[in-house]
Amino acid sequence: MCWKSRFKKLLFSLLLTEQALAAPCCGSGFTIPSIITSDDRAQLALSYSRALIHADVFTNGDWRERKEDDLTETLKLDGAHIFSDRYQLGFSLPIQKRTRTGAKSDSSTGLGDLALQLGYEFLPDWDYNPYRPKGIAYASLIAPTGRSIYESADGSGIDARGRGFWGGSVGVVLTKSWGGWDANTNLELHNSLPKDVSNATTRGRVKPSYGGSAALGGGYNWSDFRIGALINWQYEAPTDVEGSTPSRGSLRRLATGALLASVLLPDNQSVVLSYSDQTIFGSPFNTTLAKTITLFFQQRWQR
Amino acid sequence: MKSLAKLILLFFISACAKPRYVDGLETRLNPASGECTVVFTTEALCLRAQWVQFPSESTFGEMSLTFTDLEDSNRKLDPRASVAIVLWMPSMGHGSSPVTIERINVGEFRASDVFFIMPGPWDIRYQLKSGDDVLEEQIQKITI
Numbered sequence: 094m095c096w097k098s099r100f101k102k103l104l105f106s107l108l109l110t111e112q113a114l115a116a117p118c119c120g121s122g123f124t125i126p127s128i129i130t131s132d133d134r135a136q137l138a139l140s141y142s143r144a145l146i147h148a149d150v151f152t153n154g155d156w157r158e159r160k161e162d163d164l165t166e167t168l169k170l171d172g173a174h175i176f177s178d179r180y181q182l183g184f185s186l187p188i189q190k191r192t193r194t195g196a197k198s199d200s201s202t203g204l205g206d207l208a209l210q211l212g213y214e215f216l217p218d219w220d221y222n223p224y225r226p227k228g229i230a231y232a233s234l235i236a237p238t239g240r241s242i243y244e245s246a247d248g249s250g251i252d253a254r255g256r257g258f259w260g261g262s263v264g265v266v267l268t269k270s271w272g273g274w275d276a277n278t279n280l281e282l283h284n285s286l287p288k289d290v291s292n293a294t295t296r297g298r299v300k301p302s303y304g305g306s307a308a309l310g311g312g313y314n315w316s317d318f319r320i321g322a323l324i325n326w327q328y329e330a331p332t333d334v335e336g337s338t339p340s341r342g343s344l345r346r347l348a349t350g351a352l353l354a355s356v357l358l359p360d361n362q363s364v365v366l367s368y369s370d371q372t373i374f375g376s377p378f379n380t381t382l383a384k385t386i387t388l389f390f391q392q393r394w395q396r
Numbered sequence: 397m398k399s400l401a402k403l404i405l406l407f408f409i410s411a412c413a414k415p416r417y418v419d420g421l422e423t424r425l426n427p428a429s430g431e432c433t434v435v436f437t438t439e440a441l442c443l444r445a446q447w448v449q450f451p452s453e454s455t456f457g458e459m460s461l462t463f464t465d466l467e468d469s470n471r472k473l474d475p476r477a478s479v480a481i482v483l484w485m486p487s488m489g490h491g492s493s494p495v496t497i498e499r500i501n502v503g504e505f506r507a508s509d510v511f512f513i514m515p516g517p518w519d520i521r522y523q524l525k526s527g528d529d530v531l532e533e534q535i536q537k538i539t540i
């Protein structure tokens with residue numbers, strides 16, 4: 094295996110980490126399904142993450158540190174398969190457990206939002222061009238299989254494990270490596286459909302809007318190892334509510350920084366350990382901020 | 397390549413967050429003597445809502461609600477409609493767990509199980525209801 098090929102196999106770890114960057118509270122944020130950026134035919138990944146909310150940022154920019162624990166553990170299966178040479182299909186299936194301590198201590202386990210994705214390699218890297226990156230465009234469909242905070246049965250939100258809306262996203266992933274170094278970027282836009290909700294607190298229609306994210310990362314590879322860093326900015330337009338409790342929402346904004354270490358194992362297997370922190374970068378606004386540890390295991394199948 | 401690494405490092409550093417931690421309420425909790433928390437115009441009632449126990453992440457809150465004639469603050473009155481409280485976070489577009497309302501005496505109610513599921517700016521929505529219909533709603537803003 095040439096060094097370029099080896100490094101490309103480790104590049105997947107950046108993309109895997111982005112999947113764990115959503116704001117942890119209430120299942121908000123968008124997931125990015127598995128994308129094959131290497132020269133493999135198929136891949137399957139199992140990941141486990143622990144996200145602990147550290148602080149909340151208000152609409153006036155103030156931060157308040159949490160005194161009780163609000164923990165989200167996610168076990169996720171991601172897969173993708175190439176077809177017709179440059180096309181690929183992928184999926185993401187998360188199971189979440191949320192645990193909260195304090196006056197309203199409780200826990201809840203169930204399915205998160207299911208995501209399906211179609212990718213197309215619009216910029217192939219067949220000749221290892223020194224400048225041109227490899228580019229994959231993708232479109233995702235998000236199914237609201239996880240209950241949202243707007244539909245929380247008792248209003249406490251502990252059973253919120255997803256966005257709760259049908260949604261779609263389009264994005265572009267670019268990757269490039271030079272010697273032992275590599276870089277990647279991911280630009281993504283999404284939108285969600287309104288939904289009628291009814292629970293102990295409200296009856297009405299929740300109207301989400303568009304959002305987007307931009308990620309930039311890089312890493313260094315040697316032997317079968319890679320260390321990398323990533324920063325991802327996320328933006329969500331306001332969510333308005335009509336009905337018994339009408340209200341106009343505020344935009345949400347946060348940035349996530351991540352460090353990760355990857356190792357290639359025999360038989361096309363890989364393991365990645367990552368730490369992501371939403372309190373370090375950017376100018377967060379109207380959001381919760383978490384610190385997350387994630388462990389990935391991935392099996393790939395060569396073409 | 398070293399230049400690229402320096403550029404990326406500079407980029408990451410320049411994007412650092414500047415947290416401004418606060419710990420404490422910005423909102424005056426209880427009304428001054430003789431002051432209404434909110435006024436219900438449909439029934440000409442003054443509502444004084446006073447915290448008996450302010451909620452935190454680890455404790456439920458409790459309020460005493462006193463309804464008086466808008467023209468005579470010494471005359472306690474029961475609203476003709478039923479009384480409800482909804483805790484609502486407008487910036488996020490969601491509520492919190494339900495508040496329990498219990499009548500204690502003429503014009504006096506207790507609101508218990510008050511809990512805000514996350515810190516931030518909240519609306520306390522005092523409602524007069526008939527069945528599921530909200531006849532009048534008055535909002536007190538508070539930052540938890």
